[in-house]
Each structure stands twice: as structure tokens, then as C-alpha cells.
Amino acid sequence: MSEQNHGQNQDFLFGYFKDQGGSLYYRYDAEEVMIEPWGDNSLRVRASKMPGMPAEDWALIPQEDNNAVVTIEKYQASIQNGKLKAVINKIGKLTFYNQKGEILLEEYVRNRKDMFADTCSSIEVEAREFKPITGGDYKLSMRFVSNPNEKIFGMGQYQQPFLDLKGADLELAHRNSQASVPFALSSLGYGFLWNNPAVGRVNFGKNITTWEAYSTKKLDYWITAGDTPAELEEAYANVTGKVPMMPEYAMGFWQCKLRYQTQEELLEVAREYKRRNLPISIIVVDFFHWPLQGEWKFDPVYWPDPDAMIAELKNMGIELMVSIWPTVDYRSENFEEMRNRGLLIRTDRGFRISMDFQGNTVHYDATNPEAREYVWNKAKENYYKKGVKIFWLDEAEPEYSVYDFDNYRYHLGPDVQIGNIYPLMYAKTFFDGMKEEGQENIINLLRCAWAGSQKYGALVWSGDIHSTFASLRNQFAAGLNMGIAGIPWWTTDIGGFFGADIRDPKFHELLIRWFEYGTFCPVMRLHGYRWPLQPQYGTTGGATCISGASNEVWSYGDKVYNICKKYLTIREAMKPYITKIMEEAHTNGTPVMRPLFYDFPEDQVCWENETQYMFGPEVLVAPVMEQGVRELKVYLPKGADWTHIWTKETYPGGQTVSINAPVEEIPLFTKNGYELNIV
DSSP states (O other): OOHHHHHHHGGGGOOEEEEETTEEEEEETTEEEEEEEOSTTEEEEEEEOSSSOOOOOTTOOOOOOOOOEEEEOSSEEEEEETTEEEEEETTOOEEEEOTTSOEEEEBOOBSTTOTTSTTOOSSOBOSEEEEEOTTSOEEEEEEEEOOTTOOEEEEEEOSSSOSSOTTOEEEESOBTTBEEEEEEEETTSEEEEEOOOSOEEEEEOSSEEEEEEEEESEEEEEEEEOSSHHHHHHHHHHHHOOOOOOOGGGGSEEEOOTTOOSHHHHHHHHHHHHHTTOOOOEEEEOSOOSSSTTOOSOOTTTOSOHHHHHHHHHHTTOEEEEEEOOEEETTSTTHHHHHHTTOBOEESSSSSOSBOTTSOEEEBOTTSHHHHHHHHHHHHHHTGGGTOOEEEEOSOSOOOSSOOGGGEEETTEEHHHHGGGHHHHHHHHHHHHHHHTTOOSOOEEESOOOTTGGGGTEEEEOOSOBSSHHHHHHHHHHHHHHHHTTOOOEEOOBTOSBSEETTOHHHHHHHHHHHHHHHTSSSEEEOOOEESOOOOOOSSGGGGSOOOOOOSTTTTOHHHHHHHHHHHHHHHHTHHHHHHHHHHHHHHOOOSEEOHHHHOTTOHHHHHOOSOEEETTTEEEOOOOSTTOOEEEEEEOTTSEEEETTTOOEEESSEEEEEEOOTTOOOEEEETTOOOOOO
16 A cells, blocks of 8 residues: 555544543444443443443442543543543554553554554454354453563462462353352452453463453453552452441351251251350251252251251351252242243253252242242241241352253343353342341352352352362462452361261361361351261152261361360450451451452562461461471561461561471461460
């Protein structure tokens, strides 16, 4: 092309800008892009090729303040909201800057249209690629330039040992023990929410970061800038919601196993805790206490008087948590009505079964408001009115027998397009119902979450994990990244779920180390499917499901018992401190447990540390995550003095120290003389 013709035709290559009520609008061909202020120092970016911009806010809470400044020039336009500035050029490329003018994030564009930029290229790669699906919507790819020195944290819960996710390839989908909560916190000083519940992937590559949605109508993400991780985290909590205040009883010890088979068995365990004068806050009725899945009630054969059971527990100061499954058996009393009213999820191919554990079942459609109301009314009548004020909302992903995401269809759309929102809607089912009954400080246990689940009182646990030290190491990373992803209430099955024999001395060591770690998690809950299996009690209803070995603190011999008793006492003594950090989570969205860099962002060593964490602002925890370890190297962050809990020795920060770690002691330090009063 001649230079003269180039000048005459170049304007036809470009889109145009518009200030739209304090937001920045860009259009080229079929694509519309909207960049709008959304909270302090934050922007929301949406793009679509639909006839109009889809209206769903998904995880985001509408914001009212608009102090942004839009500037339109010939070849670019910008929008500045506090510490964050976005610049979009005439070919539609977006770049984000902090208040210092430093690039935080920029789109990866490589084409000849960008002829005035250093990235002008014949490769022809678009940043925002909407690839049409034949007869459907779009497969979306969103590409950003990657800074190889960046560190990435958050993103929810994945069963892998890495705290820093740079270089990781993550599925944006839920599975048993995997929760996709797509908020990433960058060491460069920004937070990024992929505000799209579609199934997809993200690859935090060394050269390119690529986000994908396999079926969607729009691109939607939110970005914030800040000077500290805490500032980023609080901005994110302000636009997606915060947890309620955790009730006092939930801060203590939770006793659970797979599974108490009868009312009398459960009551006898509770009585034994009281006879031994052991702290206990909650005891759990696990799954298959019902006649059939989809009958949300106690099976009267094995639970003949739940009102009396709940009353006795309350007299002992113990709350009862009851397991709920979202599955509905074809044989259940509610199946025909729920199918006729359109309250169940659907399949696009094959017979309408989504899970076949203990019967052919289909999940209730939590994205359907009528289905949410139906299930809550059943639970209210059969549990809530009897005094159950906390629910275990299991199978929350939801779990399928076959993970063909493109085969399931919900009220809100295809699973592959909106399915990641299911656990949020499951939590909302019970939160809304309990709130309507006047309950405050609502908390329910779920096996999964998505961005925003926290505002519906979701306490997430890490699913059906293995009873190994390697699995414990995975949970360490998962719990800290869940907190960064905006889910401050998190817990594990202490000891793991699968594969442990209660007679095995090697498992005893693992259980002790996990129990110590669990003492310094947001919720302390003992659970597991232990061997040898118990004799089956009954053959009808829920009794067709097996039960594992005993899983109480006295079930593993005197040595294990005495150590567990010590940490039960420590947990109880920490309640005033736990109350304080739960108030911070409720007020500010602060993670209860968090990586060292959260409290010490100026200490670069803390950004590298993947073996320790802070439990609130005053307590440093270094869990033992390998078998046989009796000495541990612990890094003490700069800017504070650190007192070893067990020896009372004080060390200046900025150094690594070797600490004895006998099996009965988890390495613990308090900051600047803080008195925890636990020993």
C-alpha cells in the first residue's frame, strides 16, 4: 500500500469512542465494548457481539458512585477511576495503568492494524476472540500480555501444591474437591475477576495469559488497582459481598464422620464428649439419614424422634448440622411433582440421569427461583422447624456421574454457559429461606463455591480428599488461595476423607499433624470415611449406604487422644481472638488465614514463602506437612519481633530459624508480644 493511500484509508480500519454517562464505550463492526467504573479504583469491562449487551451482573453487586473521568482523543480514549486507568486505542486494544503510570495489564494483540504500535505484526492474533459456535453463541478467548516475573494467587481451590499459580493451567469448572472462584490477585498490584460462570480454562503462561469460556454471550471482567494486597482484597469484597458474622458456636470444634447410622449412636457420641469434658460446638448427621434422595427429612426407622434428639443436644450446648443433597431419586415422593413443574435440571442427550449413586437421580435446578423455594420449604418443614439452624449443603458443584458439561441444561441456560453459578444458587436457596425466618449470622457448609458465594453464608470445605501428607500439602495451598479468592470461611476434613485405617500408626501421625493444622483454620472440623467399615445397621431407606469406622478423638488410642485434647482446649481458648478475626472478615472481607505477603507486602521473601501462613494478624503458623519431620525451618517476616508459643523465646524478624517440632507441637509464633493465652 502506498503511503498516500494508507493515509486516505486508515480511518476506516478503526472503531469509535463515546462517553456514555461516565463510562467509556467503544464500537467496531459487531463488537461493543463498555468500560465502566465499578467501585473504588476499579473498572468493569464488558464486550459482546450480541444485538445488545447482556444485562447479567453475575458476581458483581451494582455500584452507585461514579467519579471516573473519561477522555477521548483522536486515536485513543481513556477512563480513570482513582488509582486505575484504562486506555483503549482505535483498534480496540486495552491497557491498564496504576496511578504511577506503570502498566498493570495489557491485552495481547498482534495484527497489522496496530501499525503505530511496537506490537504491529503479521501474526494476526486478536485479544478478544469471539469464535462462533455453529447454531449457538460464542467460544470466547481473552488474551493478555504476561509479565514472567508476576506472581498470581487466588482462583479458588485446586488439588495441587502450588500457592503461586503463575504458569498454572486451571479448569474453570467445579468438581468434587475443585472449586473455581475466578479472582486472581497479582504481585504487580492489581486484582482481576473473570465475571463469567461459563465452563472454560485459564492459563497463566509465561508469555500470554489466556482466559477461555467454552460458550458465552459476552466478555465480562472486573479489575482493581491498589498499593497492598489488603486494599485489593477489600475492593473485591466491596463489589462481590462479605460473609455474615460467624456465630459463636461455629468457632469451636465440629464432630463428624461418615456416617452416624442412628439417632442413638449420634447422641451417645455427643454424651461421651460431655462426659470427658471436651469442647464441642457442632455434631453432624451425614448423608442418607433420609428414606430416599429428594426426600428432605429424617428416616423414622433410624431417627424416630428428631425433636427430642435436637432438644437434648441443645441442652448440652451442641448444635446439630444436617446433610442436604440436591439430588432427587426417581423413586422419591417428590420426583414426579418436581419434574412436572420443571424444577429439575435437564439433559440434552440420553436418559435424564445426572448421578447414579444409591439410585438414579437428577439434581434440583438451583438456578430456578421456584425450585429454590420448593426445596427450602421441604427443609424448613422437616428440619428448620425442629431446631436445625445449620445445614451441610453437600454435592454443591453439582457432582455428576459423567462430567459432560455440555449435556446438562438449567433454567438459566446450558451448563457449559452458566453452570459455575450453581453452588452460589444452592447457598442462596438456604440463605434466603433462613433470612426470611429472621435468622442472623447464617452459616452453611458447602463443598463448592463461586465468586460471591461468601455473601450467602457459604463455608466451603475441600471435598473428598485423600488421607496422605501430600493431600495435606494440597489443602494448605487450597485454603490460602480460597481466602485470597474471597472465600474467608474454609475448612478441610481433618485427617482427609479417603483411605485411612484407624489402627495404622502412620495415619495416627498424619491425623495429629492435620488436627494441629485444623486448629488454626477458620473452622475446625473432624470428618472422614475410615476403615474398617462398621456393620450395616438396617437394609432399608438410607441404611443401604455403608458407614465407616469410628472417628472421634478417642478412637485412635491414648497418645492421639491426649494430643487432640490439647488442641481442642487451645481452640476453645482462642475464641476471643477468633471472634476478632471473624469480625474483620465480616466487615472488610479480610481472609481469616492468608499468605505471609498479605500482612507483610514489603518483605519480598514473604511473596516466595509457600509453607507458612498468618492466622489473623497476630499468629504465624508453620504446619508440619511431611511424615517424620521433627524440626522445621521457619521464616520470620521483617518489621516485627516474633515469640515462639511453646518456648517463649523471642526472635527479631527478617531471618530463618530452626525450630523443634515434636509430634505434639505445631510451630507457632505471635507478633510483637501479642498474648494469645493458649498455653
